[in-house]
Amino acid sequence: MNGLYLYCIRERMEGAPAISSQGMDGKGEVFTLAYRDIEAVISPVSLAEFASEEIQHKAQNDLPWIKDKALIHEGVVEEAIQKRGGGLFSLIPMRFGAVFNARAGIEAMLAKDYLKIVQVLDKIRGNQEWNVKVYLSDKALLERMIKTQNTAIQEKEKELAAMPEGMAFFMEEELKAVVAGESAKVMTQLVETIFDRINSNAVALVKNRILEKELTGRRDPMVLNTACLIPATRIEAFKKGIESIRRDIQPQGLVIEIGGPWPSYNFCGY
Amino acid sequence: MRVLAIMVNALTSSELKHDRVTLVDALDKVLEKGAVINGDIVIRVADVDLVFLGLRLFLSSVSKAEEVSGKCLGNSHKELTSEDRAYIERLQREIKKAEENIPKIINANSPQETEQGLAKLVLTLVELIRKLMEKEAFRRVKQGTLSPAEIQKLGLSLKAVKKKIKEIQTVFGIEDEELNLDLGPLGNLM
Numbered sequence: 007m008n009g010l011y012l013y014c015i016r017e018r019m020e021g022a023p024a025i026s027s028q029g030m031d032g033k034g035e036v037f038t039l040a041y042r043d044i045e046a047v048i049s050p051v052s053l054a055e056f057a058s059e060e061i062q063h064k065a066q067n068d069l070p071w072i073k074d075k076a077l078i079h080e081g082v083v084e085e086a087i088q089k090r091g092g093g094l095f096s097l098i099p100m101r102f103g104a105v106f107n108a109r110a111g112i113e114a115m116l117a118k119d120y121l122k123i124v125q126v127l128d129k130i131r132g133n134q135e136w137n138v139k140v141y142l143s144d145k146a147l148l149e150r151m152i153k154t155q156n157t158a159i160q161e162k163e164k165e166l167a168a169m170p171e172g173m174a175f176f177m178e179e180e181l182k183a184v185v186a187g188e189s190a191k192v193m194t195q196l197v198e199t200i201f202d203r204i205n206s207n208a209v210a211l212v213k214n215r216i217l218e219k220e221l222t223g224r225r226d227p228m229v230l231n232t233a234c235l236i237p238a239t240r241i242e243a244f245k246k247g248i249e250s251i252r253r254d255i256q257p258q259g260l261v262i263e264i265g266g267p268w269p270s271y272n273f274c275g276y
Numbered sequence: 277m278r279v280l281a282i283m284v285n286a287l288t289s290s291e292l293k294h295d296r297v298t299l300v301d302a303l304d305k306v307l308e309k310g311a312v313i314n315g316d317i318v319i320r321v322a323d324v325d326l327v328f329l330g331l332r333l334f335l336s337s338v339s340k341a342e343e344v345s346g347k348c349l350g351n352s353h354k355e356l357t358s359e360d361r362a363y364i365e366r367l368q369r370e371i372k373k374a375e376e377n378i379p380k381i382i383n384a385n386s387p388q389e390t391e392q393g394l395a396k397l398v399l400t401l402v403e404l405i406r407k408l409m410e411k412e413a414f415r416r417v418k419q420g421t422l423s424p425a426e427i428q429k430l431g432l433s434l435k436a437v438k439k440k441i442k443e444i445q446t447v448f449g450i451e452d453e454e455l456n457l458d459l460g461p462l463g464n465l466m
Contacts, residue, residue, distance in 0.1 A: 076302070
């Protein structure tokens, strides 16, 4: 028995190229189902493989399967967003795992949510999603900067220099705690400032969860994770803005990195 | 997000079409973001965010017991005896020796890989104990139940242990971050 896997919903236009990526099951074609001026991008999948208990079981025991399927999903969406001859469709990417029993279900869904879908497509049209991430790559540099600006800390350091070694050991630890506290405060302010600066070029901006080191594979901790929706016409200004931020935060031990363009995963809720 | 980490770490080099950043971003978006539909849907993937409870090891502190019983150990007026002075000097020598050894070992370019696994384990446990002792010491210093001489000795002892651990780490080529144990569902030791 076959069901239909839904990858995304996009604006419908004449002459859209056929999607060549293989679908979820590795063999079925990926095709579209139209409703008025929108269409769903779908492909057939075995309901046995994609049944509820099966997927939940795989989420616990077969993560490589989930990973492979998630990457197939993203691959189809990346292809579906491309217009012939350059340019991008306005497109709502689905979250992983939406499977319908039959075409009728998809048609009903498109009809029922038509107005909301069109609203979101209008919001996304002409815009690109980019991620901006900031990392604290040189904690020592930040702490040195804080020390030069904080007289209380400088006083404590003078006291420490005059102490016998054993007592100094405890004072040092206390001082470290104070500096760490100040760093946290300064960091929060810096992050807010960066966020506001990125905002000036964006149509919409969201903060996302900070990713742990085991995900980023980096030694330096992430301090800001945002997704922004930037009009295509403002991309250059956005990139210039990032370069300017990069220069300004470097003396504070921070680095900024951007990635994109992405389909609007963060701005397509309805 | 732990599930995401397991997936990313299970990749073989041949599977990496994108670099790691793009891959993590792609999986994050597809699994956690994107539009969610309610309708005639057969399945919804289980929320794949498995949360492991990080259980921390709680150790009762002697200080708490002291507070409860009203006892106050130690004599705040104690002066440094000659024994104390000798001990202090010995500790200072140990610290200096360890500090001098570390760059020598690095220059000789010979971190020993044999028995590194065992050394890591031993050092991890020693480091845990050192951290706990340090916390306890702090508590007592703050409480004011120690004399200046005792604070001196305590501080130097803790510093000496810290330096010694560092020295042994250098011998085996073990980084600070490696001194940890993954206790599975209990999270990391430290």
